[in-house]
Amino acid sequence: MNEPYSQWHAQNSAPDLPLAAHYKSADPIRWNGSMVYPMYTEQFGRTTTLLSMTLLSAAPPAGLRGHGIGLSVVGGYIDLEGRQLAGIDVWSDALARGTTVTLTPTGPDALFTLTPVWVDQSGVQRSWMGNYGILIEDTPDGRIALWCSVGEGPPNFANLVVGLGTTAAPVIATPKEPVAETITNTDMPTAATPGSLPYPNGTPAGYAATSSPASTAPRSATTAAAQAYSPTATPDTSGTVASAEQNRGRPTAAESVAPSVGEPGEQRPVERGAETGYRGALYDLGVAMFGRGEEEQACGLWAQAAAAGHPGAGYDLGVVLFRRGDLAGAEGWWRTAAELRDLRAMAGLAELLDRRGDHAEARMWRARAADERAAEAGQPVGPY
Numbered sequence: 001m002n003e004p005y006s007q008w009h010a011q012n013s014a015p016d017l018p019l020a021a022h023y024k025s026a027d028p029i030r031w032n033g034s035m036v037y038p039m040y041t042e043q044f045g046r047t048t049t050l051l052s053m054t055l056l057s058a059a060p061p062a063g064l065r066g067h068g069i070g071l072s073v074v075g076g077y078i079d080l081e082g083r084q085l086a087g088i089d090v091w092s093d094a095l096a097r098g099t100t101v102t103l104t105p106t107g108p109d110a111l112f113t114l115t116p117v118w119v120d121q122s123g124v125q126r127s128w129m130g131n132y133g134i135l136i137e138d139t140p141d142g143r144i145a146l147w148c149s150v151g152e153g154p155p156n157f158a159n160l161v162v163g164l165g166t167t168a169a170p171v172i173a174t175p176k177e178p179v180a181e182t183i184t185n186t187d188m189p190t191a192a193t194p195g196s197l198p199y200p201n202g203t204p205a206g207y208a209a210t211s212s213p214a215s216t217a218p219r220s221a222t223t224a225a226a227q228a229y230s231p232t233a234t235p236d237t238s239g240t241v242a243s244a245e246q247n248r249g250r251p252t253a254a255e256s257v258a259p260s261v262g263e264p265g266e267q268r269p270v271e272r273g274a275e276t277g278y279r280g281a282l283y284d285l286g287v288a289m290f291g292r293g294e295e296e297q298a299c300g301l302w303a304q305a306a307a308a309g310h311p312g313a314g315y316d317l318g319v320v321l322f323r324r325g326d327l328a329g330a331e332g333w334w335r336t337a338a339e340l341r342d343l344r345a346m347a348g349l350a351e352l353l354d355r356r357g358d359h360a361e362a363r364m365w366r367a368r369a370a371d372e373r374a375a376e377a378g379q380p381v382g383p384y
Contacts, residue, residue: 019133019155025308026278031155036133039115040146041278044076048169049103051112055095056145056161061153066119067160068092069148070127073103074281076110086288089117089125095162102169113281116160118150128300131155139163279308286313295320306333311342318348327352343369 019029019036028035053069060067068091077084079102090099103112116134117127130151137145143165147157286301299320305313314337322330331352337345346369353362 018129018151019131019149020129020151023304025304026282031133034135036135038128038133039113040134040136040144041111041113042166043109043111044103044105044166045110046105046108048105050100050167050169051103052098052100052165052167053090053095054098054163055092056163057158058092058160059156059158060092060118061150061156061159063121064118064150064152065121065123066091066125067150068095068117069114069146069160069162070117071101072113072285074109074111074113074284075107076103076105076112078102079104092160114146114162114164116148116150118152120152126151128297133157279305279310279313282308283310283313283316286316290316306336309340311337311340311345314340315342315345315348318345322348322352327355338365338368341372343372346372 019031020038022029022031023038026038026041028037030036051071058067068089070087070089071078072087073085077086078088080088084104088101103110114134115127116132117125119125128151131149131154132151133149133155135147135157137147139145143163146162146164148160148162149155149157150159282301282305286298286305289295289301290298299317302313302317302320306317314333318330318333318337321327321333331349334345334349334352338349346365350362350365350369353359353365
């Protein structure tokens with residue numbers, strides 16, 4: 001950006017489609033000449049880190065009952081009053097007072113993500129929909145400013161402006177600063193339907209701890225827009241593939257390489273080398289949603305991850321669609337994953353092909369799966 005956002009946001013009118021419909025992955029989109037991100041991501045690696053967030057300004061849409069920012073940690077946890085949490089929501093009143101949380105890594109690729117959250121006029125907590133997005137700006141004091149548009153109404157990146165900074169936590173143990181004044185965990189002011197975003201059951205008053213303990217959280221995930229995809233849409237077969245897990249019950253998170261996003265204070269264009277981490281992050285967040293019973297949210301995230309080339313997401317999405325009786329949808333996603341050497345997808349695809357009488361192609365996929373297993377064992381393989 002070459003001009004202040006205060007002028008920038010006023011120059012833009014809402015497009016025909018909401019911003020959420022333009023996100024094809026966790027990558028930014030170019031909108032009216034600027035890079036708009038569905039989330040902010042920063043890696044903190046093996047170092048226990050203090051993340052400070054401060055409200056710089058706010059201009060929420062009329063009728064909104066609350067707004068803030070959702071924090072999620074991948075490959076680590078948020079240390080909050082003795083609890084280990086994978087995600088929390090930080091509401092505007094806590095941001096106005098200034099909030100600092102401790103991020104503790106459990107692996108070498110730990111990272112955190114931030115994305116807008118809000119409570120609409122009916123009291124329902126939402127995210128990942130409408131005209132939500134983030135503009136990233138370096139500030140003169142060395143911090144990062146996140147200009148956030150919530151999903152209600154036209155894009156307006158002055159809805160919530162948050163300044164953030166990171167610093168390594170002291171190595172020598174010191175008494176923890178009380179956090180009760182800046183962090184609360186109260187109930188929603190009115191009944192809200194859970195399941196609208198990765199951190200349900202929050203409250204506009206202060207902090208809301210919204211995720212399961214880190215021991216049950218995805219191993220290496222990050223947030224991304226969940227509702228830009230239909231789970232039954234035609235898969236994009238142009239991506240590459242990683243790995244997947246079980247085909248029944250709750251899927252478990254696949255290991256992924258988290259992207260490096262540079263040092264604090266730098267603008268963060270998303271490089272192609274970071275895609276593996278992002279699609280793994282989308283998949284793992286879908287796993288967390290599925291584990292909480294939020295199947296539609298999970299399917300939206302898996303569809304994005306699969307379209308970006310994650311085989312486990314394609315396979316798990318195919319399983320859900322198969323159970324729903326959508327055999328065509330299941331075949332499409334299993335075929336995408338099978339083309340990228342997912343053995344379970346090959347088996348599922350072969351079964352579907354047999355059911356519809358295409359036995360020749362089914363035999364080809366079973367032979368290919370056998371060759372893949374032989375190759376993994378160091379044995380010679382034959383032609384398909």
